[in-house]
Amino acid sequence: AQKVTQAQTEISVVEKEDVTLDCVYETRDTTYYLFWYKQPPSGELVFLIRRNSFDEQNEISGRYSWNFQKSTSSFNFTITASQVVDSAVYFCALSELVSNYQLIWGAGTKLIIKP
Amino acid sequence: DAMVIQNPRYQVTQFGKPVTLSCSQTLNHNVMYWYQQKSSQAPKLLFHYYDKDFNNEADTPDNFQSRRPNTSFCFLDIRSPGLGDAAMYLCATSSFRDLRSPLHFGNGTRLTVT
Numbered sequence: 001a002q003k004v005t006q007a008q009t010e011i012s013v014v015e016k017e018d019v020t021l022d023c024v025y026e027t028r029d030t031t032y033y034l035f036w037y038k039q040p041p042s043g044e045l046v047f048l049i050r051r052n053s054f055d056e057q058n059e060i061s062g063r064y065s066w067n068f069q070k071s072t073s074s075f076n077f078t079i080t081a082s083q084v085v086d087s088a089v090y091f092c093a094l095s096e097l098v099s100n101y102q103l104i105w106g107a108g109t110k111l112i113i114k115p
Numbered sequence: 116d117a118m119v120i121q122n123p124r125y126q127v128t129q130f131g132k133p134v135t136l137s138c139s140q141t142l143n144h145n146v147m148y149w150y151q152q153k154s155s156q157a158p159k160l161l162f163h164y165y166d167k168d169f170n171n172e173a174d175t176p177d178n179f180q181s182r183r184p185n186t187s188f189c190f191l192d193i194r195s196p197g198l199g200d201a202a203m204y205l206c207a208t209s210s211f212r213d214l215r216s217p218l219h220f221g222n223g224t225r226l227t228v229t
Contacts, residue, residue, distance in 0.1 A: 033215055043203060043225070045158070047217035091157060097213065105157035 006106035023092030031097040040088040121221035136191040138206030147189040150205040
């Protein structure tokens with residue numbers, strides 16, 4: 001069955017440290033999409049990135065980078081030089097093409113950046 | 116800016132008293148979703164509309180209904196709220212139904228049931 005595991009319930013680091021949020025997924029499908037969303041304390045979920053199963057290229061966007069490895073079924077998210085504004089809950093999610101529009105969410109990782 | 120707007124931001128209702136939450140979008144997206152999110156949990160899909168085609172999740176309680184009078188607006192009706200329905204309700208849109216498209220969320224309505 002499809003599943004997304006974010007084993008880190010909560011991470012706390014001091015500002016300017018690098019931090020990696022783990023995401024491990026399970027799927028039966030060869031065609032699927034992976035997403036990361038950010039939910040700051042205000043509550044609005046914000047889309048960060050989408051990756052399809054045929055594109056294993058890593059991506060960097062400013063201080064954010066994503067490492068997609070099909071061999072380990074992982075899609076990890078790294079924040080470099082973290083800032084207080086990065087404090088939020090981060091969700092990893094999976095969508096399979098044959099799953100009838102279901103988006104499978106991880107449980108989320110609460111990231112606390114201390115000044 | 117194109118966006119998804121939810122009103123009200125906070126809603127308090129009494130046990131058993133019907134309540135309606137609203138969502139509007141200026142993105143002109145075909146698909147609109149309602150999610151329920153309880154504290155420290157991931158969002159849970161309640162239902163979605165593809166244009167006027169309504170799709171209910173199998174485990175969504177009958178107490179929850181939805182209306183989409185036009186492309187821009189979608190409403191969530193809770194007919195008889197119970198204490199267990201207290202949660203954040205999130206509206207989202209996407210341009211495609213198959214979820215390749217990212218979801219665009221509103222900032223949510225936090226429902227309190229007294």
